[in-house]
Amino acid sequence: MPEQKQQGAGYRVLVVDDEAAVLSVLTMALKKRGYEVATATSASAALDALNRETFDIIIADIIMPDRDGFEFLAEVRKRPDSATIPFIFLTGDRTVRSKVKGLESGVDEYLTKPCSMDELYARMDAIMRRRAEARARVAAHGTPTADWDLTGSLAIMPPHEMIQMLHMNRKTGLLRLKTRFGKGEIFFDNGAVVHAALEGIDGKEAVFLLFAVDGGTFDFREGVRATVKTVTEYTPGLLLEGMRQMDETRAILKARDRVKGQTTAGEQD
Numbered sequence: 001m002p003e004q005k006q007q008g009a010g011y012r013v014l015v016v017d018d019e020a021a022v023l024s025v026l027t028m029a030l031k032k033r034g035y036e037v038a039t040a041t042s043a044s045a046a047l048d049a050l051n052r053e054t055f056d057i058i059i060a061d062i063i064m065p066d067r068d069g070f071e072f073l074a075e076v077r078k079r080p081d082s083a084t085i086p087f088i089f090l091t092g093d094r095t096v097r098s099k100v101k102g103l104e105s106g107v108d109e110y111l112t113k114p115c116s117m118d119e120l121y122a123r124m125d126a127i128m129r130r131r132a133e134a135r136a137r138v139a140a141h142g143t144p145t146a147d148w149d150l151t152g153s154l155a156i157m158p159p160h161e162m163i164q165m166l167h168m169n170r171k172t173g174l175l176r177l178k179t180r181f182g183k184g185e186i187f188f189d190n191g192a193v194v195h196a197a198l199e200g201i202d203g204k205e206a207v208f209l210l211f212a213v214d215g216g217t218f219d220f221r222e223g224v225r226a227t228v229k230t231v232t233e234y235t236p237g238l239l240l241e242g243m244r245q246m247d248e249t250r251a252i253l254k255a256r257d258r259v260k261g262q263t264t265a266g267e268q269d
Contacts (some may be wrong), residue, residue: 007125008035012053015039016046016060016072017090022113026059029117041065043072045228050082058082059123062091062098077234084168084191086127090115106236110143121124121136148219154179159210160242162218167235174224179216187226193235195226203230204238211242212249 013035015026023039030037040046045131046058058076062069069089071265076082088109089102096184102110109123115189154162154177162175163186170191184206196206231238 008033011056012036014049014055014058018064033121043067055085057086059088059090062089062093070105073107077106084170149222151218152218154216154218159213166238173220173222176215176219177210179213184210193231193238195228195230204233208242208245209247211246
């Protein structure tokens with residue numbers, strides 16, 4: 001249908017599966033949707049394709065002849081040119097263990113075969129919509145200043161969304177956050193978080209604290225590089241862990257506020 005063809009227009013998809021029938025069905029369906037499609041029957045062939053071409057989405061099986069999908073995903077995420085490409089597992093592996101491993105490894109979606117094309121379309125549309133919305137929010141609410149390339153409100157663009165956006169766009173620079181808990185800094189190198197600090201706390205713990213901040217402002221200056229490296233975790237995994245801990249971290253910060261308020265009241269008495 002015409003509206004379906006428009007959904008994928010302008011996007012290039014790499015489909016990786018060792019079953020010719022699966023590749024044929026997916027290629028036909030995705031082209032009908034408007035996507036440009038390239039295929040590979042192994043992880044090695046897919047990596048060669050990534051060396052030659054650029055893609056907007058990767059869809060891959062887990063079980064492949066030369067290496068499994070997790071190894072392929074890890075290789076994709078290690079490469080600067082492909083690190084932020086949305087990645088979907090479409091596999092016959094239905095085990096919870098594999099699904100958790102995939103999500104922890106940084107996969108964007110995990111779908112099991114047989115999967116309806118409508119569901120795959122919806123997941124792909126949602127991924128591309130989230131990327132477009134993140135860029136639009138920054139464009140709308142972040143404005144350059146004399147000293148900084150981008151400034152804005154954390155109430156509109158929360159810290160975890162800023163980190164995700166800078167990671168997806170492979171930015172190198174300094175994200176400075178002014179919050180009621182103090183000033184925080186997060187350094188990026190080609191989209192990867194390499195250093196973070198908040199009031200004497202360094203590394204991923206500082207990132208998790210900044211995730212829980214519910215107000216303040218941000219500034220971003222491109223090209224600034226960190227002089228130390230305190231974060232070694234892969235950024236999508238860091239985002240996932242931070243989101244899981246967000247409620248707990250917010251509870252800790254609220255408790256800190258209560259203690260601080262009691263201490264202040266005692267001093268006044």
